[in-house]
Amino acid sequence: MEQAQAAAGSSAYYSPEPAQAPVEYAIETSGLNLWYGDFQALFDVNLDIKKGIITSLIGPSGCGKSTFLRSINRINERLGYVRIQGSIMVYDNDVYGTDVELAQVRKQIGMVFQRPNPLPLSIRDNVLFGFDIHASGGRRAHRSEKDEIVEQALRQVLLWDTVKDRLDRKATELSLEEQQKLCIARLLPVKPTVLLMDEPCSALDPKGTEAVEELVWGLSDDYTIVIVTHNMAQARRASNECIFMLMGEVVEHADTADMFVTPKNKETADYIEGRYG
Numbered sequence: 001m002e003q004a005q006a007a008a009g010s011s012a013y014y015s016p017e018p019a020q021a022p023v024e025y026a027i028e029t030s031g032l033n034l035w036y037g038d039f040q041a042l043f044d045v046n047l048d049i050k051k052g053i054i055t056s057l058i059g060p061s062g063c064g065k066s067t068f069l070r071s072i073n074r075i076n077e078r079l080g081y082v083r084i085q086g087s088i089m090v091y092d093n094d095v096y097g098t099d100v101e102l103a104q105v106r107k108q109i110g111m112v113f114q115r116p117n118p119l120p121l122s123i124r125d126n127v128l129f130g131f132d133i134h135a136s137g138g139r140r141a142h143r144s145e146k147d148e149i150v151e152q153a154l155r156q157v158l159l160w161d162t163v164k165d166r167l168d169r170k171a172t173e174l175s176l177e178e179q180q181k182l183c184i185a186r187l188l189p190v191k192p193t194v195l196l197m198d199e200p201c202s203a204l205d206p207k208g209t210e211a212v213e214e215l216v217w218g219l220s221d222d223y224t225i226v227i228v229t230h231n232m233a234q235a236r237r238a239s240n241e242c243i244f245m246l247m248g249e250v251v252e253h254a255d256t257a258d259m260f261v262t263p264k265n266k267e268t269a270d271y272i273e274g275r276y277g
């Protein structure tokens with residue numbers, strides 16, 4: 001009996017913590033520095049961004065938010081005078097590795113910009129554009145398969161019911177909110193793992209902002225999302241983790257709720273309380 005009690009006691013005492021799933025990272029940067037010509041815009045950025053959550057990126061104008069985002073899918077390098085040092089891993093692939101194919105990087109990492117930029121094509125052709133280039137694997141998909149892809153993508157961005165009867169109309173005729181939703185929709189058929197969004201609501205009115213935020217939140221089950229915003233309320237509402245940058249450096253990276261309630265750095269506190277731009 002004593003033995004049993006001792007065993008029970010000891011097993012209670014030593015009982016291991018319930019097993020927790022290891023944290024998995026979608027984007028890992030290490031020693032990332034970036035220069036535009038002689039001007040250094042990013043300084044030793046070391047970030048681990050978790051898979052399957054929304055991470056917001058905040059900081060004053062010119063602190064390097066867009067530069068950082070554009071480094072992840074390598075669109076900075078279109079500018080001949082950009083130089084990058086350090087590494088960026090996306091889903092364990094070295095984005096700047098010598099054997100990496102740029103088309104593969106762009107396929108894996110979708111990007112949405114401040115102003116919606118639909119192509120001057122029909123709504124349907126906008127949704128299928130990336131798919132036709134990347135995902136169809138060189139074969140011609142059937143009309144019915146494409147119809148299915150279009151419907152699924154537009155449903156995911158909560159646009160299907162609005163546009164299903166006018167899929168052949170020009171995308172540029174849509175409202176800004178609808179155009180931005182369409183720009184998100186057209187990324188989905190190529191099955192990206194990461195979605196980068198650079199102030200996707202900044203051209204929208206409050207109602208449009210709310211609608212796009214709701215959509216972004218819904219997508220977080222299936223994608224890793226990094227979203228830049230100047231809107232503190234949006235960062236707070238619409239993200240799980242938050243990164244604060246200042247003058248090309250990461251100052252703080254934390255759980256969003258923690259960062260807004262108990263920021264660890266004075267600069268973060270000053271920024272989120274609106275004491276500077």
Ligand SMILES: Nc1ncnc2c1ncn2[C@@H]1O[C@H](COP(=O)(O)OP(=O)(O)OP(=O)(O)O)[C@@H](O)[C@H]1O
Binds near residue numbers: 059
């Ligand atoms: N194409 C470019 N050529 C040269 N310098 C650039 C270029 N793009 C950005 N910069 C500079 O790099 C720094 C970071 O700019 P970036 O656009 O990344 O900031 P940001 O945080 O996105 O700002 P904002 O909130 O205004 O969008 C700024 O000093 C900017 O002037």
Ligand SMILES: [Mg+2]
Binds near residue numbers: 065066067198
């Ligand atoms: Mg920017």
